Amino acid sequence: xxxxxxxxxxxxxxxxxxxxxxxxxxxxxxxxxxxxxxxxxxxxxxxxxxxxxxxxxxxxxxxxxxxxxxxxxxxxxxxxxxxxxxxxxxxxxxxxxxxxxxxxxxxxxxxxxxxxxxxxxxxxxx
Numbered sequence: 001x002x003x004x005x006x007x008x009x010x011x012x013x014x015x016x017x018x019x020x021x022x023x024x025x026x027x028x029x030x031x032x033x034x035x036x037x038x039x040x041x042x043x044x045x046x047x048x049x050x051x052x053x054x055x056x057x058x059x060x061x062x063x064x065x066x067x068x069x070x071x072x073x074x075x076x077x078x079x080x081x082x083x084x085x086x087x088x089x090x091x092x093x094x095x096x097x098x099x100x101x102x103x104x105x106x107x108x109x110x111x112x113x114x115x116x117x118x119x120x121x122x123x124x125x126x
Contacts, residue, residue: 004099005032005063006108007039007091009125014044019109019125026107028062035068035094072097079118086112096120 003026010032013023023030032040037055044051055065075097076090083093092110096118099106105121106113113122 001026002029002031002102002104003123004095004102004104004106005030005036006095006106006110007032007036007043008109009107010036010040010058010063011043012109012125014040014049022125023107027058030062030107031064031066031098031102031104033068033072033094033098034065035091037065039091066098066102068094068098069101072101075100082117086115088112 005023005026009019009023012018013020013027041051041054044054059065072094076093079088079093079096083096088096092113095106095108096113096116098104099120100118105123107123107125109125111124114124116122
């Protein structure tokens, strides 16, 4: 089953946090929005990780990075109103917009997403 990885899920895997083993089992059939990939790179750099080959290494394990399309941008913008009370960031909404476009389950560590009134399946990592 292909899943959409939220940045929080991939970061849990990279940092070997609780739930890393779940991501490890799904990594070979996963997709991440390019906006969320940018977030993973930024957060990794901020803690001193050498990101030089990180994308290539993850792609070798099967993860794909999906371009952020204009329709994703439109959906992410429209998701602001129904998600603003939960404080979702642009990156969060980018991830959800990809899940909605591709009709795939979204894997995240963000428990607030379980409360979202959206037509997308949310799987909590922990």
